[in-house]
Amino acid sequence: MAKKIRATLKVQAPAGQATAAPPVGPALGQHGINIMEFIKAFNERTADLRGYVVPAEITVFEDRSFTFVTKAPLAAALLKRAAGVESGSAEPNREKVGRVSQQQLREIAELKMADLNANTVEQAMRIIAGTARSMGIEVTA
Amino acid sequence: MTSSADPPGGDRWLELSVEADAEAVEPVSEILGRVAPNGGTAVRPTRLLRDPDDELNVREDPSAPFVVTAHVPDDAAAPAAIEATERALWHLQAFGLRPVSGLSVRPVDASAWTEAWKAHYAAQRIGRVVIVPSWLEEQLRAGEVAVRMDPGMAFGTGLHPTTRGCIELLQQVRPMPPRLLDVGCGSGILALAALRLGADRADACDTDALAVAATRANAEANRLGDRVAVWQGTLPARPAAEPYQLVLANLVASVLIELAARLAAHTAPGGTLLASGIIEGRATEVRDAFAAAGLAIRTERHDGEWVSLRAERVRS
Numbered sequence: 001m002a003k004k005i006r007a008t009l010k011v012q013a014p015a016g017q018a019t020a021a022p023p024v025g026p027a028l029g030q031h032g033i034n035i036m037e038f039i040k041a042f043n044e045r046t047a048d049l050r051g052y053v054v055p056a057e058i059t060v061f062e063d064r065s066f067t068f069v070t071k072a073p074l075a076a077a078l079l080k081r082a083a084g085v086e087s088g089s090a091e092p093n094r095e096k097v098g099r100v101s102q103q104q105l106r107e108i109a110e111l112k113m114a115d116l117n118a119n120t121v122e123q124a125m126r127i128i129a130g131t132a133r134s135m136g137i138e139v140t141a
Numbered sequence: 142m143t144s145s146a147d148p149p150g151g152d153r154w155l156e157l158s159v160e161a162d163a164e165a166v167e168p169v170s171e172i173l174g175r176v177a178p179n180g181g182t183a184v185r186p187t188r189l190l191r192d193p194d195d196e197l198n199v200r201e202d203p204s205a206p207f208v209v210t211a212h213v214p215d216d217a218a219a220p221a222a223i224e225a226t227e228r229a230l231w232h233l234q235a236f237g238l239r240p241v242s243g244l245s246v247r248p249v250d251a252s253a254w255t256e257a258w259k260a261h262y263a264a265q266r267i268g269r270v271v272i273v274p275s276w277l278e279e280q281l282r283a284g285e286v287a288v289r290m291d292p293g294m295a296f297g298t299g300l301h302p303t304t305r306g307c308i309e310l311l312q313q314v315r316p317m318p319p320r321l322l323d324v325g326c327g328s329g330i331l332a333l334a335a336l337r338l339g340a341d342r343a344d345a346c347d348t349d350a351l352a353v354a355a356t357r358a359n360a361e362a363n364r365l366g367d368r369v370a371v372w373q374g375t376l377p378a379r380p381a382a383e384p385y386q387l388v389l390a391n392l393v394a395s396v397l398i399e400l401a402a403r404l405a406a407h408t409a410p411g412g413t414l415l416a417s418g419i420i421e422g423r424a425t426e427v428r429d430a431f432a433a434a435g436l437a438i439r440t441e442r443h444d445g446e447w448v449s450l451r452a453e454r455v456r457s
Contacts, residue, residue, distance in 0.1 A: 003297075003301060005189075008186060009185040010185070011184075012183070014179050034292050064298050065295060074167060076168065093235040130164065134172075
């Protein structure tokens with residue numbers, strides 16, 4: 001069926017545990033999307049990733065029907081898992097909360113490369129490294 | 142805005158939002174997610190670019206900012222959460238990931254998120270066919286038939302010109318033949334409307350597994366499940382059995398052109414093909430492809446930039 005795209009948006013919600021509470025409810029509700037149908041499908045597709053916040057890229061069509069694809073967990077969540085920390089630093093330039101190796105950085109970059117619009121792994125690594133530093137996570141040699 | 146009618150506590154929220162460059166979206170999301178109850182955030186682009194080669198498609202403009210939002214309960218802890226977020230965003234500057242705007246905070250009415258989206262929908266009348274969401278009761282007038290469809294991934298408001306065009310042309314098919322084929326069935330709405338208008342059986346196909354499941358579910362919801370056969374896949378070169386007196390194809394111009402010969406092969410001589418989803422700028426190409434396949438255009442319907450065609454398979 002021919003349908004023009006009306007809007008695109010991304011929600012980043014806990015895998016397997018999304019509810020109609022924010023961010024899903026307000027983000028989808030303003031577009032008139034059937035929230036419960038999205039939640040059911042999102043939770044089914046992300047059941048294996050419990051513990052991560054997972055992005056879903058949603059395409060809303062002119063008639064308010066929609067489709068979505070789930071992406072790899074947020075780089076921040078992967079970095080926290082790799083560094084073994086609960087949260088990023090409140091003052092990342094002064095207080096470091098953890099560290100990841102170049103190898104870990106590369107693995108995360110490879111996983112996230114498609115989502116980041118990066119052309120090379122090195123470019124993706126630079127973006128992920130920026131995220132790591134902004135969280136107070138050091139990248140070691 | 143919140144109001145005195147809101148229940149106390151849990152339904153009062155503050156929306157925190159920040160505009161950020163594409164590269165800063167993930168770190169800004171992480172910062173906003175720290176204070177959101179479940180770590181969730183939302184991101185929307187501020188600019189979409191139309192694809193010049195595909196009339197239906199758009200893509201996000203990575204050179205324009207994105208708006209990252211998160212929600213926190215509007216309670217005693219909110220000021221501290223906002224202050225912590227502002228501080229963390231400020232620190233991003235040290236890493237060259239500067240947000241392009243400051244933090245905006247506004248109260249939002251969250252009392253009915255799960256139900257509010259339904260306000261966008263009402264029963265839709267397209268000639269004699271009435272599309273009714275399952276939560277509404279609609280009084281039918283004399284001669285009207287109802288198709289119950291819940292909006293969702295495969296189907297929206299039913300107002301799209303391509304769907305409307307096909308349903309209008311469908312009502313010009315008289316008498317309604319007993320057997321029909323719906324190619325690219327999506328939600329199944331066209332096949333179900335044809336059954337309500339007098340057809341006995343519908344065969345339907347779609348390349349999308351989601352659409353196949355939606356057609357089956359909607360057929361069951363309309364108590365027409367035993368009269369609809371759906372398969373996943375594209376149209377074969379020739380029909381497995383007898384060709385159909387009626388073929389419905391609400392697709393896009395490029396696919397209609399590609400499938401023209403197959404659609405003709407599935408339409409019985411003297412039978413009708415209803416084709417929709419044709420953007421005006423490509424209508425001539427579709428007409429030419431249909432003519433070459435032995436399909437003569439009998440009616441054209443224009444709605445905005447969309448064209449729907451009723452064609453007849455020429456008897457050889």
